[in-house]
Each structure stands twice: as structure tokens, then as C-alpha cells.
Amino acid sequence: MARLPRLIVPxxxxxxxxxxxxxxxxxxxxDDYTAFLGWLRSAAKNWKVAVHAYVLTPNExxxxxxxxxxxxxxxxxxxxxxxYVPYFNQKYxxxxxxxxxxYKTSVIDAETYLMSNSRYIEFLPVRCGLAGRPEDYPWSxxxxxxxxxxxxVVTDHALYWALGNTPFQREAAYRExxxxxxxxxxxxxxxxxxxxxxxxxxxxFKTELQNRVKRQVLPAKRGRxxxxxxxxxxxx
Numbered sequence: 001m002a003r004l005p006r007l008i009v010p011x012x013x014x015x016x017x018x019x020x021x022x023x024x025x026x027x028x029x030x031d032d033y034t035a036f037l038g039w040l041r042s043a044a045k046n047w048k049v050a051v052h053a054y055v056l057t058p059n060e061x062x063x064x065x066x067x068x069x070x071x072x073x074x075x076x077x078x079x080x081x082x083x084y085v086p087y088f089n090q091k092y093x094x095x096x097x098x099x100x101x102x103y104k105t106s107v108i109d110a111e112t113y114l115m116s117n118s119r120y121i122e123f124l125p126v127r128c129g130l131a132g133r134p135e136d137y138p139w140s141x142x143x144x145x146x147x148x149x150x151x152x153v154v155t156d157h158a159l160y161w162a163l164g165n166t167p168f169q170r171e172a173a174y175r176e177x178x179x180x181x182x183x184x185x186x187x188x189x190x191x192x193x194x195x196x197x198x199x200x201x202x203x204x205f206k207t208e209l210q211n212r213v214k215r216q217v218l219p220a221k222r223g224r225x226x227x228x229x230x231x232x233x234x235x236x
Contacts, residue, residue, distance in 0.1 A: 006102070007105070007197065007213065008071075008105070008107075009213060010067060010069050011066060011067075012066065012108070012110070013052065013065070013110050013117075013157070014063075015062070015064055015108055015120075015190070015194045015200070016061075016064075016073070016103055016104070017104045017105070017194050017195070018061040018077070018099055018103040018104075019059060019099070019100040020058075020060070021096075023059050024059060025058040026058065026059060026061070027056060027058050027139075035087060036056060036080070036084050037056070037139075039080050039083050040054070040080060040153055041152055043075075043076040043077075044065070044076060044155075046076070047067070047071075047073070047075050048067070048069070048072055049066070049067045050067075050157070051155060052154065053118040053121045053141045054121065054140060054141050055121045055122060055137075057125060057128060057139070064117050064118055064121055066157070081098075081099065085098045085099075104194055104197055105194065106194040106198060106199060107201075107217075108200050109199070109200060109201025109205040110157070112202060114157060114159050116190065117200070119181065120187065120190045121141075122134045125139075126181060127181065134178070135148060142178070145171065146171050146175045146178075147167065160174065163177070198217070
């Protein structure tokens with residue numbers, strides 16, 4: 001079956017995942033993480049992509065972001081790879097690609113899933129055993145959202161701003177909202193959507209999105225289409 005083109009919808013949040021080739025590390029020290037974040041910040045600014053949440057683990061990247069057009073997200077990812085991969089290869093004496101195929105993305109229904117996906121992303125280091133708490137991991141947006149430090153990579157989404165009238169109120173509300181990781185069922189829903197490239201939202205959201213973009217965005221139903229049987233004409 002031919003692979004469908006990646007779905008990018010302007011002004012709609014997207015959950016983006018990129019993994020290291022064969023599970024190998026994409027970062028080996030603090031300088032690597034810092035360099036990558038510098039290029040991420042520049043690329044997001046150049047192509048007008050708002051990064052709302054992120055996490056960098058040794059072999060996996062997750063971004064929650066909103067592009068302003070259909071091309072900016074892809075151009076941003078290409079630009080980062082054009083700078084970071086040669087940097088990493090030269091530093092560690094390797095060659096070739098660093099990524100496990102194409103990055104994957106899922107269009108998100110902001111009203112129902114933006115905060116859930118933000119929590120999914122920022123709790124990944126805890127689930128992977130890299131940190132005991134999300135605030136203990138330095139390479140994610142959690143510290144920004146909870147007021148530990150300001151992160152120039154992050155552009156706060158309107159729904160984050162709606163959590164309170166002051167920074168203190170927003171940070172406290174986010175800490176309470178993100179007090180625990182998602183359930184196993186919620187994690188499976190997020191992963192199922194982003195790894196298959198399907199939108200994440202209500203059935204109404206998915207149907208409206210399909211009508212908006214004029215292309216298939218929902219999984220095709222399994223099995224052969226129903227074949228209508230035409231009754232034979234009777235003989236007089």
C-alpha cells in the first residue's frame with residue numbers, strides 16, 4: 001500500500017516524533033543537547049513554527065508545535081538535520097544518517113489533547129528511567145511550564161495562558177494538572193496516533209479535519225467494500 005503524504009495543517013498543533021537510527025544515541029553529552037536546542041530555536045523562528053513542549057532523550061525526540069503554513073514544519077526539521085547531523089558525525093567519528101527514517105507526526109485537537117500530549121512528552125524521561133520526576137530532567141519544557149526557568153525555545157500555547165492570569169497562577173495550575181503521568185490507556189492512545197500518523201481528537205474533529213483538507217486522514221476500514229448484488233430480471 002502506498003504511503004500517504006504526511007499531514008500538516010497550518011495553525012493546528014502537531015505532535016512530532018523522531019528516533020535515532022536503530023535506537024542509537026543522538027546525544028552523548030550536555031554540549032550535544034545544548035547545540036541541538038540552539039538549532040531548534042533558530043529553525044523554529046526562521047520558519048515560524050511555535051514549539052509548545054519538547055523533550056530530548058538520548059535516542060528519541062518529541063515536539064508539540066504549531067506551524068503557520070504547510071511547509072514550515074518540514075523545512076524546520078530538514079534544517080536542523082542539516083546542521084546537527086554533520087556536527088554529531090564529526091564529533092564522534094561516524095558517517096551517514098542519524099535518524100530512524102522519516103519523522104512522524106499527528107495533528108492534535110488542541111481543546112481535548114494538547115495538555116495530555118504535553119504531559120506525555122514531559123513525562124517520557126520518567127517512563128524511560130532517566131529521571132525520578134519530570135522536573136529532574138534538564139532537556140524538556142517541563143521546567144519552563146512550572147516556573148523553574150524560562151526557556152527561549154518554548155512559545156506558550158493559548159491554552160497554557162488560559163490556566164491563569166499571572167505567570168505564578170499558570171505555573172501552579174500546570175504543576176497541578178501535570179501532577180502525574182498519563183494512564184496506560186492514555187499513553188497507548190497518544191502513541192497509536194503519532195506513530196501511525198493519524199490525527200488525535202474526537203470523531204467529530206477527525207471528520208471535520210478530513211473535510212477541511214480534502215484528503216484521507218482516517219484509517220481505511222478493513223475488508224473488501226460491500227458489493228451490491230443486482231437481482232436477475234424475471235422471465236415472463
